[in-house]
Amino acid sequence: GTWKTADCKDNEGHPSCTPCKEGQEYTEEKNYLDYCRRCDFCDEEHGLEVEKNCTRTQNTKCRCKANFFCNGSSCDLCEPCITCEHGIIEKCTPTSNTKCKGKESGSNLPWLLCLLVIPIILAIIWVISKSLHKNKEELEEYLKTILKTNFPRLFYFSDVDLSKYITSIAELMTLNQVKEFVRKNGMKEPKMDEIKNNHPQDTAEQKVQLLRNWYQHHGKKGAYDALIKSLPKDIAEKVQDMVQKDITSNDENADFKSENERQS
Known part of the structure; x- marks a missing residue:
């Protein structure tokens, strides 16, 4: 509960120590630190509440509020327990989230749809390119636009800023x-x-x-x-969506500017 303010004045002596500020600072063991540690803050907006107040010799002890949980050994943030749509297997506890009864979902369905739809889209593009006699550059740009619009998940950006x-x-x-x-x-x-x-x-x-x-x-x-x-x-999907939309928007603006320059 103290910190060193001055070194020992002789070999058999003890350093000068000053108490930490009650409720603000602490040290839990004998030490030679020239400062006290700052007490932790239990952030209510992140699902925490005080279990034990900070003292000069013990840090604040936080815990999850009701209907919040944290499954780590040291919790700086508690997450809200989920609500189950199809029934509960295990109720939410301070250390584990609610376990819900699942509904069978076709996790492979999006990829199956891609396998079915992509050939159709490519065939349509081929027919359109033949009928309109698009040149190679226009066709590539058209193909890129169609795929970006319908299958944004297939696009991956390796070195985004x-x-x-x-x-x-x-x-x-x-x-x-x-x-x-x-x-x-x-x-x-x-x-x-x-x-x-x-x-x-x-x-x-x-x-x-x-x-x-x-x-x-x-x-x-x-x-x-x-x-x-x-x-x-x-x-990860939310981050990919955010980057995809931003890059697509920038590409569209660049294309619009380029088109205006060609027409002027």
């Missing part, structure tokens, strides 16, 4: 997901602690800074690929 998407990506991820991702991709604990201490009560900004710092050190090449492969499927 992620800097403009960092904030939006952070909003899709939980703090635990961001920490796990940057940790697996080389970020050291001291840097993660530094970012946490710089924004102690702002988990949203912590997520942004963690992702931004990872991206700055990783660089553009391969960053999008590393991110998509590490994300849960539902979040």
